[in-house]
Amino acid sequence: MATVVDMTEDTVLVAMESTACEPHHVALPELSGVSSITSQSENAEIHEQQQLRVYLKVRPFSVEELKNNEDQGCVVLEDSETIVLHAPKGSASMKSSEKGIGQQVYKFSFSQIFGPNCNQTEFFEGTISSQVQAFLHGKNALVFSYGVTNAGKTYTIQGSPKDPGILPRALEVLFKHIGGRQYEHMDLKPYLSSDVQKLDSELVKLERNAKAALFSLLKEDPEPTKLRKRSSTSSINSLSFSNVSYDHTVDSADGMADEAHCFYSVWVAFYEIYNEHVYDLLQPAQSSKTKRRAALRVCEDSTGSSYIRDLRWVNVQNTEEFSKVLRVGNKNRSAAATKMNQSSSRSHSIFTIKLIRIEGADVQALSELSLCDLAGSERCNKTKTFGDRLKEAGNINNSLLILGKCIAALRNNQGFRTKSYVPFRESKLTRLFQGMFCGRGRASMIVNINQCASTYDETLHVMKFSAVAKQVLQVIPPRSLESLAPRIVGLDGKPLLKNGVIDDQAVDDYLSEEELLDGDEADMSILPQEELVNLVESLRVKLLAERRKNLLQEIQIRKEMGDAMLQQIMEAEELHSRQMEDLKESYEEKMDSTFEMYKEALKEHAYQCALERLEEDYIPIEEYKEEQERVEVLEKRVCELEQKCRCSGPLPNVQDNSMQTNALPTTEASGAERFKLLYKEKCAVENLCVEKQEFIMSLEQRIGELNDTLQEAGESYMEKLAEVQNLQNRLSTREQEIECLQSNIMAKEKEITGLREEITKLASDSIGPPRSRCGLLVNIKESMTPPSTGSLCRTIRKSVRATSLRKKAS
Numbered sequence: 047m048a049t050v051v052d053m054t055e056d057t058v059l060v061a062m063e064s065t066a067c068e069p070h071h072v073a074l075p076e077l078s079g080v081s082s083i084t085s086q087s088e089n090a091e092i093h094e095q096q097q098l099r100v101y102l103k104v105r106p107f108s109v110e111e112l113k114n115n116e117d118q119g120c121v122v123l124e125d126s127e128t129i130v131l132h133a134p135k136g137s138a139s140m141k142s143s144e145k146g147i148g149q150q151v152y153k154f155s156f157s158q159i160f161g162p163n164c165n166q167t168e169f170f171e172g173t174i175s176s177q178v179q180a181f182l183h184g185k186n187a188l189v190f191s192y193g194v195t196n197a198g199k200t201y202t203i204q205g206s207p208k209d210p211g212i213l214p215r216a217l218e219v220l221f222k223h224i225g226g227r228q229y230e231h232m233d234l235k236p237y238l239s240s241d242v243q244k245l246d247s248e249l250v251k252l253e254r255n256a257k258a259a260l261f262s263l264l265k266e267d268p269e270p271t272k273l274r275k276r277s278s279t280s281s282i283n284s285l286s287f288s289n290v291s292y293d294h295t296v297d298s299a300d301g302m303a304d305e306a307h308c309f310y311s312v313w314v315a316f317y318e319i320y321n322e323h324v325y326d327l328l329q330p331a332q333s334s335k336t337k338r339r340a341a342l343r344v345c346e347d348s349t350g351s352s353y354i355r356d357l358r359w360v361n362v363q364n365t366e367e368f369s370k371v372l373r374v375g376n377k378n379r380s381a382a383a384t385k386m387n388q389s390s391s392r393s394h395s396i397f398t399i400k401l402i403r404i405e406g407a408d409v410q411a412l413s414e415l416s417l418c419d420l421a422g423s424e425r426c427n428k429t430k431t432f433g434d435r436l437k438e439a440g441n442i443n444n445s446l447l448i449l450g451k452c453i454a455a456l457r458n459n460q461g462f463r464t465k466s467y468v469p470f471r472e473s474k475l476t477r478l479f480q481g482m483f484c485g486r487g488r489a490s491m492i493v494n495i496n497q498c499a500s501t502y503d504e505t506l507h508v509m510k511f512s513a514v515a516k517q518v519l520q521v522i523p524p525r526s527l528e529s530l531a532p533r534i535v536g537l538d539g540k541p542l543l544k545n546g547v548i549d550d551q552a553v554d555d556y557l558s559e560e561e562l563l564d565g566d567e568a569d570m571s572i573l574p575q576e577e578l579v580n581l582v583e584s585l586r587v588k589l590l591a592e593r594r595k596n597l598l599q600e601i602q603i604r605k606e607m608g609d610a611m612l613q614q615i616m617e618a619e620e621l622h623s624r625q626m627e628d629l630k631e632s633y634e635e636k637m638d639s640t641f642e643m644y645k646e647a648l649k650e651h652a653y654q655c656a657l658e659r660l661e662e663d664y665i666p667i668e669e670y671k672e673e674q675e676r677v678e679v680l681e682k683r684v685c686e687l688e689q690k691c692r693c694s695g696p697l698p699n700v701q702d703n704s705m706q707t708n709a710l711p712t713t714e715a716s717g718a719e720r721f722k723l724l725y726k727e728k729c730a731v732e733n734l735c736v737e738k739q740e741f742i743m744s745l746e747q748r749i750g751e752l753n754d755t756l757q758e759a760g761e762s763y764m765e766k767l768a769e770v771q772n773l774q775n776r777l778s779t780r781e782q783e784i785e786c787l788q789s790n791i792m793a794k795e796k797e798i799t800g801l802r803e804e805i806t807k808l809a810s811d812s813i814g815p816p817r818s819r820c821g822l823l824v825n826i827k828e829s830m831t832p833p834s835t836g837s838l839c840r841t842i843r844k845s846v847r848a849t850s851l852r853k854k855a856s
């Protein structure tokens with residue numbers, strides 16, 4: 047377990063979790079290794095950091111695709127690092143963008159983009175060429191291609207006979223680098239994850255025979271099997287590498303003069319992961335048709351690095367042999383796929399090259415280059431339906447999902463002080479390449495896409511994945527010369543003589559506890575007492591070591607749990623504050639909208655009243671004008687009459703007037719009649735005035751009513767205002783509650799810190815001297831695990847009894 051945490055203020059760089067360690071480190075992790083904290087400047091000196099290189103390759107349209115109108119301008123290359131995706135009509139992205147979810151146009155950036163017109167040479171030079179150079183000089187590298195099916199992943203890796211892909215080009219560069227320095231004996235072979243096994247002459251012979259048998263498979267079937275019609279062009283028949291360029295200046299520039307005396311041994315393996323099972327593609331096909339392929343186990347060596355047990359490594363001496371191996375692998379892959387009614391695009395195929403650098407009798411370095419052609423990344427619903435197919439789809443998608451999760455977790459760990467769990471162990475694929483993401487080598491990713499409108503949604507998914515991957519920061523710790531030299535082991539798996547002395551410690555590290563106990567138990571009954579005591583002592587030491595290991599594991603688990611809890615608390619806190627913010631906003635919005643509502647209601651009411659009043663008071667304009675004219679005429683008459691009256695003295699009583707009518711001369715009689723008429727008219731005018739007065743009064747009454755309504759509305763507004771006030775009060779209570787919660791969280795954090803300190807204390811205490819109160823036999827009992835525990839104790843008891851009997855007899 048190795049963790050590097052940069053604790054600088056603004057950038058917390060990396061918090062990667064790994065069980066893959068540098069070769070030859072001790073099996074027991076150091077306590078300080080659980081979490082080593084270094085400053086940024088220190089890190090810059092010690093570690094090499096680089097973002098995961100993510101390259102994009104856009105495949106050209108095929109003739110059929112153009113016929114099927116797949117070219118709808120979905121993919122637009124903006125420049126050598128930027129690409130824009132436009133959702134075509136009918137795609138799920140377009141539909142969701144029309145509903146207001148998601149976008150129609152997406153922009154992505156890559157380390158380098160290679161368009162449809164780019165050839166394989168340019169692609170190799172622009173992508174993994176530097177990684178291949180590093181591999182030649184002892185560094186590990188992983189390249190994986192990701193994309194939907196038919197996007198050109200296999201073409202990118204294997205290429206076509208005319209235009210080889212990155213894998214044959216890498217091999218070509220490798221053999222050009224080796225030149226005449228080929229190590230021709232096949233007696234040094236890769237072993238476990240990063241060691242080398244010394245083979246005896248018998249095994250070398252077997253190795254040669256096996257290789258010949260493997261190549262003879264091609265004689266029976268000279269034509270490469272066509273896996274699928276469309277991929278037949280990418281199968282490798284006989285490769286010509288004439289156009290592969292090799293930069294000889296690199297070696298001299300690197301000053302690798304020492305390497306001039308070295309010899310190189312190249313070993314390759316080719317396997318696939320299908321349905322979470324690992325299958326060797328270089329094992330001869332089973333003769334019986336019904337026989338299932340043997341799945342290989344993924345194991346870990348004493349350094350915690352993963353390797354595939356019983357994987358076949360084939361020694362290759364030149365590019366011809368390599369292309370034969372590749373053909374056999376492809377043939378086996380296609381045969382297996384046909385037998386299982388599967389498509390090869392549903393398995394991940396991995397080609398690994400191991401380069402052993404030998405000087406004299408010593409192995410100087412071992413480096414590894416893996417090229418992984420991932421299964422098509424399309425999702426379950428489109429491709430599969432039921433039963434085995436669904437399981438298969440689940441497994442493919444699961445391993446890609448876990449890969450995505452690991453990449454996302456690695457990216458997230460860069461931004462947080464507390465590192466989250468990286469689920470490397472949840473799939474075979476990520477388990478095997480965990481080391482490459484955790485400092486054992488440099489990884490890079492090739493994203494393959496086609497430009498077809500029909501696969502736009504899947505392509506978008508691929509691009510989003512790669513956008514996350516691009517943010518992953520790789521930290522490569524420098525390797526000391528010591529760590530570069532792999533361990534050479536014998537046929538029994540034990541390290542061989544080093545400077546004439548057997549490295550006991552190394553043997554112990556290599557042998558599992560089970561093996562040690564078995565051996566001891568077999569010898570125990572014939573051991574003298576002194577040796578038994580020694581054995582007990584050594585077992586006690588082992589027990590202590592085991593306890594220490596357990597404790598460290600427990601500490602690590604507790605730490606992880608603590609971190610996870612802290613993360614959860616932080617997340618909960620963030621969620622809570624976000625909820626409170628939302629609540630506050632929604633209350634404010636509600637308050638505003640209520641206020642607006644009342645304002646609107648008041649306005650509406652006033653408007654309605656005004657309208658009603660207008661309707662009631664409405665008089666047609668003609669009527670009004672007539673009335674006006676009549677009033678004017680009447681006013682004139684009144685004026686005239688008044689003048690006359692003033693001229694003729696005070697007006698007589700009406701009755702008197704009637705009595706005197708007959709006596710008056712005719713002119714006076716007509717004047718009186720006019721007067722009567724005028725009087726009537728005056729009365730009518732007065733009546734009109736009274737009516738108007740009444741109308742004014744009714745208007746005043748209406749105004750009064752309106753005022754009342756306004757007052758009522760005002761009162762209800764005040765009530766609502768009080769309600770709003772009440773809501774505000776509740777809001778402030780909630781805020782107080784949040785503060786209270788925050789203080790609780792602080793207290794919890796303190797508790798966690800206390801717990802951590804306790805754990806650290808516990809750890810340091812436990813490493814101290816053993817508890818003397820436990821008896822020796824008690825310790826043995828504890829150290830043993832059933833079933834070996836019982837038998838070992840019984841054997842010890844027997845031998846103790848035998849010794850005491852012997853004593854008595856003497």
Ligand SMILES: Nc1ncnc2c1ncn2[C@@H]1O[C@H](COP(=O)(O)OP(=O)(O)OP(=O)(O)O)[C@@H](O)[C@H]1O
Nearest residue numbers: 105194195196197198199200201276277279391422
């Ligand atoms: N750069 C290219 N130039 C010309 N043809 C290409 C290119 N890339 C891919 N092709 C062609 O496209 C087709 C699909 O490519 P390939 O088989 O490599 O896809 P894939 O992603 O590996 O598919 P699967 O996941 O199903 O294995 C092949 O016929 C291949 O020859």
